[in-house]
Amino acid sequence: MTEPLSVHVGLDGGRDYDILIGRGLIAGAGARVAALGARAAGIVTDETVGALYAAGLRESLEATGLRAGIVTVPPGEASKSYTRFAEVCDGLLALKIERGDVVIALGGGVVGDLAGFAAASLRRGVRFVQVPTSLLAQVDSSVGGKTGINSPHGKNLIGAFHQPRLVLADTATLDTLSEREMRAGYAEVAKYGLIGDEGFFSWCEANWRGIFSGGPERDEAVAICCRAKAGVVTRDEREDGERALLNLGHTFGHALERxxxxxxxxxxxxxxxxxxxxxxxxxxxxxxxxGGQEAGRVANHLALAGLPTRLQQVPGGSGDAGAILDAMAQDKKVRDGALTFILARGIGQSFIAPGVDRAELRAFLEAELAAA
Structure with missing residues (x-):
């Protein structure tokens, strides 16, 4: 097996950790988890991912002498709920997971957020390991310690910062993703170029097909994104400043999800x-x-990769401008009732824009909804 790529997240207080990226990492996960000093591991996964990889992960853990058990939730964003959070916590307690043990998140971003929040809460903090199995999770949500669940009031409004001790991004798991899930994860890949690296966005324009097909471009893209995020997290762990840039596109996106x-x-x-x-x-x-040309370049590339770029492409409708604004009002980046957006002076030139004028935003949304 080829040696995995490695990205280091250099946090202080002995909380630094490595992200390993490569094919076949789940098969060797046991030795790496055992090296953390745990005696037991609770695997949290969803029904879809669990059917593919949970048994192999458990076998690898048990081969090193670790006691391992599995807690399974339904797939999909709806599992990031109070009900599933309680079920996961109780399931881990039933497995007798202690503070010195490890919770392992095996799945996409939903499982990572849910399992991470359970680990942060269980016995007031249990170590956890991310084993992300979606492109979105490998390049973004598994790194940086954001964990949480959704509320009827908005997305990710209940949670905690709880850093993993290790991230194992087995890129072979992406072979089993649906085309839709690969496309969805690719949006987060492109985002890193749009935030602060025009060269990477240009690389994506030239190489996105290789990422989708599983060529060497896939591991390279995951590593580039992880290095970018690791740098931001190291400088601004709790999103007091620069880390907010990683939310480019998310204020609109989270509102549509709600x-x-x-x-x-x-x-x-x-x-x-x-x-x-x-x-x-x-x-x-x-x-x-x-310039409008740059905005067009962004939309054209996303559309070429098979992604939606218009409000009219939301199945069942996106609501009117008022509904979208109301959904944005519960965004985590709201300060004193004022919306903070991540905007751009060009590709790779994003910046934090506090206090965006609501009237201007409403007019923009109305124009977007009216566009052919």
Whole structure:
């Protein structure tokens, strides 16, 4: 097996950890988890991913002498709920997971967020390991310690910062993803270029097909995104400043997820982000911050990769401008009732824009909804 790529997240207080990226990492996970000093591991997964990989992961853990058990939840964003959170916590306690043991999140972003929050809460904090199995989770949500669940009031409003001790991004698991899930994860890949690396966005324009097909471009893209996020997390762990840039496109995207009731049949997170990225650049162009040509380049590339870029592409509708604004009002980036957006002066030139004018935003949304 080829030696995995490695990215180090250099946090202080002995909380630094490695992200390992490569094919076949689940088969060797046991030795790496045992090296953390745990005696037992609770695997949290969903029904779809668990059927594919949970038995192999458990076998690898038990081969090193670890006691291992599995807690399973239904797939989909709806599992990031109070009810499933309680079920996961109780399931881990039933497995007798102690503070010195490990919770392992085996799945996509939903499982990672849910299992991570359970680990942060269980016995006031249990170590956890991320084994992300979706492109979105491998390049974004598994890194940086954000954990949480959703509320009827909005997405990710209940949670904690709880850093993993290890991330094992087995890129072979992406071979089993549906085309839709690969596309959704790709929105987060492109996002890193749009935030602060125009060269990477240009690389994506030239190499996105290799990422989808599983060529060497896939591991390279995951590593590039993880390095970018690791750098941001190291400088701004708790999103007091620069880390907010990682939310490019997310204020729009999270609002659309809330409007669709977190129904993955209608809209998955990456699709909401793709629409949000295109909207953020068109809104920036409307405000005179960047050129319309750059906004068009962003939307054209996302569409070429099979992603939606317009509000009209939300199945069942996105609501009117008022509904979208109401959904945005519960965004985590709201400060004193004022919306904070991530906007752009160009590709790779994103910045934090506090206090965006609501009237201007409403006019923009109305124009977008009226567009052919």
């Amino acid at each position: 409007i669709t009731g977190y129904d993955s049949g209608r809209l998955v997170h990456g699709e909401g982000v793709a629409i949000g990225l295109a909207l953020a650049f068109r809104f920036s162009a409307r405000l005179g911050l960047c």
